[in-house]
Amino acid sequence: MLAQQMNEALGEIERIERQLDDVPPTVATRLHAAAQLVRAVGLAFQDDSLAALENALSTVRENGASQDDHVISTLCRLGYWQLGKLEAFHALPRHQSRARWSRSHAFSAMVDLSIEAAVALDHLQVSTAKRLASDALAVAAATKAPPGLAAIPACLSAQLLYEEGHLEEASAIVRDRIPAINAEGAAECAVRAYWLGARVARLKGQYDHAAIVLREAALLGERRGWPRLVAACALERISLLLDAGRTKEARLSVENLDRYAGAHPTGFGYSRTEIVRYSTLAHCRVSWAEAPSREAAAAFRRLYHRTIDRRSLYAGCRLAVELAGMLASIGETEEADALFFRAIKSGAGAGLHQIFLEKGGPLLQRAYDRAEASGSADCGVLPLIGSLLSCWNARHSTGRPNARISNVLTEREYEILGRIGQGMANKQIARVLQISPETVKFHIKRIFLKLAVNTRGEAVSQAKSLGLL
Template sequence: MNEAIVCETHQETEHSHPRAARPRAQSEALVTRALHVVPSTAVYVDEVRSLARAGRERAAVSVACIHLELARAWQMLIRLKAAEALLTAQRIEGQLGPSPVPGAVALRCEIAAVRAAALLLQDDAGAALAAALAALRLGTATPTAHVALTVCRCVYWRLGDLESFYAVERRELREPDQQPGRLRAVTTMFDLALDAAIEFGQMHFNAARLLADGALDVARRFGAGPAAIDALPACVMAQVLYEEGRVDESEALVAARLPGIRQGGTIEGAVRGYGLLARIAANRRQPGQALLLLAEADTLGMKRNWPRLRAASLAQQVEMHVAAERVDQAALCAQRLAVLAGQCGAASSSARFEIARYHALAQTRLALAQAHSDASAQALAKPSVQAFPQAPIQVSNAVDLAALRQLHCDTDLRRDGYGAVTIALLLVEALLVAGLRDDAVEALVALLRQAVSVGLQQTLVDCSERVAKLIEGIVQGAIVPAGDVRDLLPYASALMSRRRRGSAGMQPGHDTARDFARSVAALGLSERERAIIGLMGRGLTNKQIAIRLSIAPETVKSHAKHLYTKLSVRNRIEAVTLASRLGLVRLSGCGHAGD
């Protein structure tokens, strides 16, 4: 056990709740004695003769032991070991029992806070919210109230109830001269990450970037736990970078945290991380790599009992198979997703909504793929069929346009504008395939107006071939919308140009070195910093780097700190991993050399 974390948790609790500090301080020696010292018989007899004093001491020892167990539970949570923390909480409740002990109500509230955080890590939002509210019974001045408050905010976000989310009290970090506890730093980081995720969902990309960077900065400054604990803000930052077309940087930021996500990350980081990496692989015309990542996510979802991660993985697998015209494989994944959706009755309402959404999207994509096969067959029989048929193809029974519109509306009401864009693109395609071209054009123009106002780019670049042809038709004047769209033409033209460049970039002869150089320039690394990260990748220690570059070791440390800040990483391993993804270093197998 990391005793520093235990002591840190004790100190934070004592400062926050003076009433709880006294029994801990009075029993410190007794705890050591109870755990490590076997008293002599004479001393034991003396204590038995002083029944009142012995009773008080036994109560103090009991309370102190409970506090130590709670500190261990918090340590497990910081390490993202939710199951172990829950078992510890149950054991503590058994030790506490019904008998009154000093500060029993405060102890029960702290146990509830442990339970709330652990249940949230297990993606049981409903039970987590109930436990968090129980932990707040004494008010927000309790020692671990900041944990319960963060759990409440996370659950309200998942439920799409942003009014309740914003109503929850925020706890800011202490002044810089007062070093906060690690647990406090973790909740602060998560609060910022949740804010960043909400801003990203509302497509406020600049705000999302600033908040995610703030969360990553807290994780760097205070060493807030294992590598995977900051996966959510890192993934939000990566999503912003991806939308800006900075694909290499986006991939590197997530890939550096993928090993930690595999070992013990949060579900939010896993859903976003695996989904984004698979999307990038597909963008690079690497469907095999994309499917491999999604299969790994599905396996991780089964291992951790995260049906939401499995649903996200299966829905994206359907999308990949449909894009590759493997309708049979898409149908198999959609069938597995349908079974999963049917089994999610016990899941929380937020998980049920998301799983149902993934299922609806997968079913729509499959139906559209089957419609495309039917249309291809019709085209072979009747070569005169138009690219955008006015007569509807028989898909009305497969795609429920009203249900798709309702899903778009429900997602938008949850203030998830980014998620609503994906549904809007599918709706445009469904209207087009159903022969409702005017409705499809109208929906697409509305989507383009929204996208240009918020700076959405890569999601539209990645649209299906049907939608891309429709955008091209508008740009070239072959399709004339009902309203004036001249102000949209430069934006739509730029989207299609980027799409063509992306396709061309997958061909032999693509100058990847030039792209890597652009990424390095965008990160703002100096020549000296590039040299240092390169030597780090070769496994050299700070002292060895200093000798090689003829500079002081302290100068190397200073450059390293600047590197970590620019790369949004916390340590040498993450920096080298990210730099290798950007092509800055070639790993020698010794990249774990110490500082």
């Protein structure tokens, strides 16, 4: 099973079970329980979380407690998370740290920590997710876990780095794990790793490379029998086509995805739910690209609310930014600004930055203006929005000031920043501009706030990176 030879492994289990009549009953009972548990592990590797959970619970009902309870607990934790049964998930006992692990206990602990990290990310507890993923990586390193299993926390760590805006570092982690994922990884690893690899290539404008990455992933999904991975790749390919303005091809791809979803109507639990979600999201995006309208935005809004109702706050935050852009483009600016601002406070406040740098640029300035408004209760998030705005401007700068960048500062602030860049002290600036030193200090504080810096040197350096000096 670790080598992903599932048909052979399940065939061996069946051969063992056929011979149980020839051994003493007490031995047969233990072997039957072990075979049932191994089958559940195989189902989990096949991305069928519902069947894996049912097999694990059946093992407990039929055989009671055993030395393999940690494996059963991990399978249940995986199933409850993917099925959204978080009350049952949190009711399960956690692995306690030990001075010495058996390999079996260590692997279960590593997977448990990774699942908990994924749950924390779903709930926008980014710092907790980072800590749990790091702990899982430490267990993997200490116990020399097989590369395919160790890739689980590695891919989560890479996704967290990506969302914080560290694209190259995240991409390097995934790139190093791809051979292990292809050889013996789990579906969850493959979905996260290939999504991230394609997304980074797309952000760099390397559309051909992104398409190759998605094609490789789709072939892996077909080979392993992972329909969720195939559907995830189809959704990303549709987004690539829409980026390139190839709307008709995107519509054909949506129809292909619909047919693929129809070919997997039952089973696979979480996988089936995700395939339907990918298909729905693809429909929403293509319908919007074909005819931006209130009706198309309303369909996207319904998807957003369903996602929030499932308590998938991470996915909801990404959808909120996309939906806010749609609403703003059709003149629904009040709803767009309110939705975007909530996403800023919940998502960016938790540490998710990349989604705002991908799709939130035009809305960041309005969010800043809203927070800056006199008497606003939201002024506490000004440094955060200012930092995001600066990063967005830096990514889109051509090396000289443009309208987007210049609008960050007032004319007076821009003028004072130029004097700071010339090395002038406050009194010198006041004399040249014929204003009081206190007024200069006030404007400098505003410049620091808008550029998300703390010193004059940092302000000059940030201004140069933005093309302001």
